[in-house]
Amino acid sequence: MKNPDPRQVACAVQLTAVEDAIYVLGGKWKLRIVIALVTGYHRFNELQRAIEGISARVLSTELKSLELNGLVKREVKADQIPVVVEYLPTEYAESLKEVIAVLGNWGLKHKRKITGKDAAPAPGKLTNKGT
Amino acid sequence: MKNPDPRQVACAVQLTAVEDAIYVLGGKWKLRIVIALVTGYHRFNELQRAIEGISARVLSTELKSLELNGLVKREVKADQIPVVVEYLPTEYAESLKEVIAVLGNWGLKHKRKITGKDAAPAPGKLTNKGT
DNA sequence: CGGTATCCGAGAGGATACTG
DNA sequence: CAGTATCCTCTCGGATACCG
Numbered sequence: 001m002k003n004p005d006p007r008q009v010a011c012a013v014q015l016t017a018v019e020d021a022i023y024v025l026g027g028k029w030k031l032r033i034v035i036a037l038v039t040g041y042h043r044f045n046e047l048q049r050a051i052e053g054i055s056a057r058v059l060s061t062e063l064k065s066l067e068l069n070g071l072v073k074r075e076v077k078a079d080q081i082p083v084v085v086e087y088l089p090t091e092y093a094e095s096l097k098e099v100i101a102v103l104g105n106w107g108l109k110h111k112r113k114i115t116g117k118d119a120a121p122a123p124g125k126l127t128n129k130g131t
Numbered sequence: 132m133k134n135p136d137p138r139q140v141a142c143a144v145q146l147t148a149v150e151d152a153i154y155v156l157g158g159k160w161k162l163r164i165v166i167a168l169v170t171g172y173h174r175f176n177e178l179q180r181a182i183e184g185i186s187a188r189v190l191s192t193e194l195k196s197l198e199l200n201g202l203v204k205r206e207v208k209a210d211q212i213p214v215v216v217e218y219l220p221t222e223y224a225e226s227l228k229e230v231i232a233v234l235g236n237w238g239l240k241h242k243r244k245i246t247g248k249d250a251a252p253a254p255g256k257l258t259n260k261g262t
Numbered sequence: 263c264g265g266t267a268t269c270c271g272a273g274a275g276g277a278t279a280c281t282g
Numbered sequence: 283c284a285g286t287a288t289c290c291t292c293t294c295g296g297a298t299a300c301c302g
Contacts, residue, residue: 011170014235021238039142102233107152
């Protein structure tokens with residue numbers, strides 16, 4: 001009993017959907033870690049080197065979060081002598097490739113648009129916080 | 132002199148591109164505001180009502196940030212009696228529709244995957260903080 | 263209506279050091 | 283190598299109040 005404006009319904013749906021996505025992928029590092037993972041970096045220190053600026057503490061935390069969300073699988077190769085640990089992107093992580101591609105494309109175009117060439121402007125940082 | 136692994140190059144490119152995107156679109160609210168804008172909400176209080184949970188202070192701040200990035204245009208209709216202010220998505224903001232669609236889709240699928248049905252799990256919040 | 267000012271807490275995430 | 287422990291800063295962003 002309302003037949004609400006479909007515009008509002010669509011908006012609300014979009015709103016919650018991206019909210020969920022942001023909830024899982026948000027933050028400064030998560031997507032970047034996924035990129036490194038699917039690119040082929042699997043070892044802890046390898047990842048830390050590939051993702052410039054991330055600390056061990058944060059990388060560790062984020063990997064756990066990604067694992068909880070089924071995006072990465074931690075595997076310990078106990079059969080190796082100096083125990084090898086690998087973080088492998090799950091098949092599910094593949095579903096993020098499109099997200100990454102689209103977002104990356106946009107970022108690229110945007111940078112070119114804002115500055116004729118590159119580098120970050122002063123504007124609103126890009127942080128995301130709690131729930 | 133190096134002919135670096137193309138994999139690494141591609142990864143680095145992706146990395147900085149999404150970093151840039153996150154820089155501009157990151158945070159809890161920016162994308163949601165854009166959604167509301169393109170959906171057709173243009174007035175300040177209208178936006179605040181459409182985007183559940185956002186405070187006036189934050190909405191104001193975020194709108195300024197989006198304006199700096201050319202995603203929204205603030206227009207004052209001085210000819211009206213009780214001065215009307217409108218926030219209009221720029222044409223450029225249209226370029227975000229794809230990002231929003233892809234992200235929204237993923238969020239939707241993910242929610243279904245994690246919980247058989249809906250609602251946010253305990254895992255890593257989805258925060259994003261300043262670069 | 264369309265905001266701004268102030269106050270404030272939470273927690274992301276950086277730095278450094280240390281362990282197995 | 284693969285992390286963990288501590289500490290500490292920073293700023294996001296929530297609440298509330300107020301203004302033209």
